[in-house]
Amino acid sequence: MTATRPFAAAPVSAVAGVLAVVLTALSGRYGYHRDELYFIVAGQKLDWGYVDQPPLTPLLARVSTTLFGDTPMGLRVVSTLTSAVTVIVVALIAREFGSSRGGQVVAAVCAAASGFLLGVGHMVSTATFDLLAWMLICLFAVKLLRTGDGRWWLALGLTAGIALQNKYLVVLPVGALLLALLIAGPRSVLRSRWLLAGVAVAGIVALPNVLWQFQHDWPQLTVAGGISEDDGVENRIMFVPLQLLQLSPFLIPVWVVGFRRLWRTPWARSVALAYPMLCVVVLVVGGKSYYALPLLLVLVAAGADRVLTWPRSLVAVGLALTAVTSAVFTLPALPASAVDFVIPVNKEQGEQIGWPALAAAVADQWNRIPPEQRSSATIFTGNYGEAGALRRYGPDLGLPTAYSGHMSFADWERPQDTQTGPVLLVGIERSPALEAQFRNCTAVGRIDNFVDNDEDGAALVRCDSPAEPWSALWPKLRRYY
Structure with a gap:
């Protein structure tokens, strides 16, 4: 010793x-x-x-x-x-x-x-x-x-x-x-x-x-x-x-x-x-x-x-x-x-900037959905960062629960089948494969961060409705990485 x-x-x-x-x-x-x-x-x-x-x-x-x-x-x-x-x-x-x-x-x-x-x-x-x-x-x-x-x-x-x-x-x-x-x-x-x-x-x-x-x-x-x-x-x-x-x-x-x-x-x-x-x-x-x-x-x-x-x-x-x-x-x-x-x-430095602005941009597009359609409308995000940001900042902006198929968000909640109205998609970029699961999707905006992080230029896409009930659609939306 x-x-x-x-x-x-x-x-x-x-x-x-x-x-x-x-x-x-x-x-x-x-x-x-x-x-x-x-x-x-x-x-x-x-x-x-x-x-x-x-x-x-x-x-x-x-x-x-x-x-x-x-x-x-x-x-x-x-x-x-x-x-x-x-x-x-x-x-x-x-x-x-x-x-x-x-x-x-x-x-x-x-x-x-x-x-x-x-x-x-x-x-x-x-x-x-x-x-x-x-x-x-x-x-x-x-x-x-x-x-x-x-x-x-x-x-x-x-x-x-x-x-x-x-x-x-x-x-x-x-x-x-x-x-x-x-x-x-x-x-x-x-x-x-x-x-x-x-x-x-x-x-x-x-x-x-x-x-x-x-x-x-x-x-x-x-x-x-x-x-x-x-x-x-x-x-x-x-x-x-x-x-x-x-x-x-x-x-x-x-x-x-x-x-x-x-x-x-x-x-x-x-x-x-x-x-x-x-x-x-x-x-x-x-x-x-x-x-x-x-x-x-x-x-x-x-x-x-x-x-x-x-x-x-x-x-x-x-x-x-x-x-x-x-x-x-x-x-x-x-x-x-x-x-x-x-x-x-x-890159982790940039990932700490812009989340309140992202939530505000989503809220702006959400408020453009006719009031009578919002009770059946849904916000769906492409990754857990976007979903987490909308869970954190969304309530103060009047936003409903944001959903995601990414990681454990897919297990925690999914939209009800009664949510047959418009769907506001939030993602780092537009995804034809994702948009194919919804009807009549149109780009309505982009996130403009002042730093070059993953969410800078993220796409906001509005679709008329899910292509099938959320219970049937959900397994297709799950992402593990």
């Missing part, structure tokens, strides 16, 4: 506190992200699962808005707190690798300034809570390897089980770590009876959502397959560039040093090996680049102590550039009118 240094609790907590202040100060700018609008509705319809995700993120979204208000700032309190805790865990990982108090603080600063943590910390997303779970799993795994105490399998299993209630991606780092252990050792930790106990704990905690998926014919696999089919080629091409950009190019020397340090440490070599193995898996399946980014933070934690030997002026400039560039590209630091500058690198 190797000894650890005292934990730098006060300065590391101060770094986490500064991060929390920055995220809070900026959390009310721009507006909700499309995914957040979806999580708000999902949180109002709690279940053990949804077609595209387990229940934890919608549950936390509901808790946050209930406690702190149904505003972007209120919703994001939970993500701010989660990110602050993540910074502390990264420093604890650095401590496990033998880092001094100074190295632990450097690890915390690197994590807090990284583009990935700032990006997921600003918004409520499954990746926000996934990152904390991955860091905790890595912390417990490193403790297991450093001490040889098999009881850490229980903590690892409990964390993995909770993470599975948020996102199934947690199987990737766990699988990569296990395979790396088989290759690089120490294999003795795999012979512990506590391993089976940890697996059992993870299975019990994750069981409710697994049963839900089983009972609904595993829709999440359908969603994952569709994402890979649609975006797999682009994900593979952009994997390496985005790995370097999304964490921060200025942190490359830190995690390279961290990789070399772990590779030269026999008990930690498997941790180093887990990262390239995970990258290979993500590339093969066509997953998104950020799927492997959390393990880069572990390498940053491993390299942080060596940063103390570098010229202080160089380190200060590097960390400052990391913080500034990360903030510009991941936080709502720029005026909304300037967001087009960062959208090519981080």
Whole structure:
């Protein structure tokens, strides 16, 4: 067993506190992200699962808005707190690798300034809570390897089980770590009876959502397959560039040093090996680049102590550039009118702008439907972001419930068969296949956002009526991706 240094609790907590202040100060700018609008509705319809995700993120979204208000700032309190805790865990990982108090603080600063943590910390997303779970799993795994105490399998299993209630991606780092252990050792930790106990704990905690998926014919696999089919080629091409950009190019020397340090440490070599193995898996399946980014933070934690030997002026400039560039590209630091500058690198910035305007444009077209026809009329949207926005802003504009066949919206409600009147379609673009399900469709307007996001130029189409009863039409309108 190797000894650890005292934990730098006060300065590391101060770094986490500064991060929390920055995220809070900026959390009310721009507006909700499309995914957040979806999580708000999902949180109002709690279940053990949804077609595209387990229940934890919608549950936390509901808790946050209930406690702190149904505003972007209120919703994001939970993500701010989660990110602050993540910074502390990264420093604890650095401590496990033998880092001094100074190295632990450097690890915390690197994590807090990284583009990935700032990006997921600003918004409520499954990746926000996934990152904390991955860091905790890595912390417990490193403790297991450093001490040889098999009881850490229980903590690892409990964390993995909770993470599975948020996102199934947690199987990737766990699988990569296990395979790396088989290759690089120490294999003795795999012979512990506590391993089976940890697996059992993870299975019990994750069981409710697994049963839900089983009972609904595993829709999440359908969603994952569709994402890979649609975006797999682009994900593979952009994997390496985005790995370097999304964490921060200025942190490359830190995690390279961290990789070399772990590779030269026999008990930690498997941790180093887990990262390239995970990258290979993500590339093969066509997953998104950020799927492997959390393990880069572990390498940053491993390299942080060596940063103390570098010229202080160089380190200060590097960390400052990391913080500034990360903030510009991941936080709502720029005026909304300037967001087009960062959208090519981080499209999620643009997805937080324009939803109230979209709702207002839909309301304008809705009010043009003759009053006597509105009781039997319907609003149907092409994706969950549009449906979520109309659920959030529509009531104040006099709009009825907006429906969608996208993701779990298809399961929550559908129009009644008595709704035989006009149908107002809202979509990113006109769809002949969709419009074929309705009678006499005519374009009546477009959404004009001042930023180049997905909804800029979205089509508003008015049809006379559905081509058949909604109960017969609904299965044809379901979309999993």
